Amino acid sequence: MSTKSRLPHHWPPNLQYLDALTYHSSVPADIRSIINPGLQRSGLGAHASRSSVAIRPIVDPAHPANGQSGLFATKKIPPRTHILYYLGEVHCDDRPESDYDLSLYRTRTGVSVGVDASRMGNEARFINDFRGVKLKPNAVLKDQRIAAGDLCIGIWSGTEVIKKGEEILISYGKGFWKGVKKDATPAEIKKVYFSLARKYHPDTNADKGAQEKFVEIQAAYDILKDEKKRAAYDQHGSAAQQPGFDPNAFNNARNPFGGSSFSFHDFSAAFGAGGRRGQSNSFEELFGSAFGGRGRTRGAGFTENMRGNDIEVNVGISFMEACKGTSRTVNINPVVSCGTCSGSGLKAGAKRSTCGHCGGSGSVTFVVDIPHGSQCGTCAGVGQVRTKKSVRVDIPAGVEDGMGVRVPNAGDAPISGKGQNGDLHVRVDVASSKLFRRQGVNLHHEARIPLHTALLGGRVRVPTLDGEVDVRVPGGTQQGEEMVLKDHGVLPVFGGDKGDLFVSFAVQLPRFVVFNCLCDL
């Protein structure tokens, strides 16, 4: 255990720092001897782990763990490299309330052994889940025995380099964060506001644009803290904040993008006459996470080159498809250039005129410079329309629930200017299986065997990803005993060796014992 002076930077003062696993009283001696055969305090070499990682507070409202901390690489970490161990309290009691409890081992008789870092641990407890942060994890968990013989959970880089400064992210598995709320409460909004206001306050942030951002944050918070204004914003967008705003007129207006909550012109007028560049974008960007992690995808109404919005869709696939790989055709409605006017927004033969407000200075030239009556009839002068499109998406073998597949440039075209298309992000929801439980690349199956097969031995049919196989059951097989079918697991999605299939035997006891029969055995 570490002394205070050697604690890592940002280590919470109320938590115990560990440099070895500790054992809770709920771990029986026989289980402890499996995890720690030497029954010695192992010690992993104090702070060996600290050299390549650092705990950092997360101050990014778009990050789902904003306001908490994460673990970041302090130098480049090559692929497939051990980074550190996940240390904590080894325990056998149930800790459903802990978000820091990882499974270390399961005995043949079904006792689960966990490593819980909620009260004590090392830097590894700060590693966040990749979901909502990146499309895929950049690190993996591996069970390994350290030199002293203890079974530990190691954290390794994946198949790609982790760059200096990059957050280390793993997959903790489906539903790990199910307690995280989707709708922001006033208190959560206030928290986001204070953290952003602190970040961009002109007294402390000398960056160009910080002051502008600070003002935008104030304006956004002004709406979000007021329930009526927030409801109006949710329904009608920023136009709802304009004096004299008429929701009925707004809803009836022609909107080439469909849906009542979008108005192209609304963006140029957002937050005051004339509008400021990027304001409504920053509104979404700054407070998007308060609404469940993602801002709504709206376009910006400015004549600059900017990337189109990403489109996100979910697809559901079966457990088997996830293990073997599959493809899906997804139907999306991306923004594309209007075919009638080729993106100009003008009726055939019509021309643009200079905006009266800016006198041609060029600094505030919006598409409203199309003279009344000269707008293209299909896109109402916007130059873009939404269209229906089907995109075939290949989902690689080994994909895990919640992972994403990116289709570059299949998202929205930029609303204005000549930027690149956004991407299509496909989030994969994997159904669970009645036959297998998946743990990383390994599969687990419980095979039921009759008592006489357990006693005398025999054969049992066992499902694998490639169909059923016959497995020999040795005589004297005990309840919960396991057999490993090498290479019958899942192919890792980021490359590497196939996992194994662990078959555990569940002995079926007869309800009634006929003694004659028993004698026959």
Ligand SMILES: C[S@@+](CC[C@H](N)C(=O)[O-])C[C@H]1O[C@@H](n2cnc3c(N)ncnc32)[C@H](O)[C@@H]1O
């Ligand atoms: C093992 S801890 C990770 C470290 C944590 N951020 C901290 O500062 O203590 C798990 C907690 O982090 C948060 N978390 C981590 N990854 C997340 C994600 N992808 N989405 C939502 N919450 C996440 C959840 O609040 C969860 O309870």
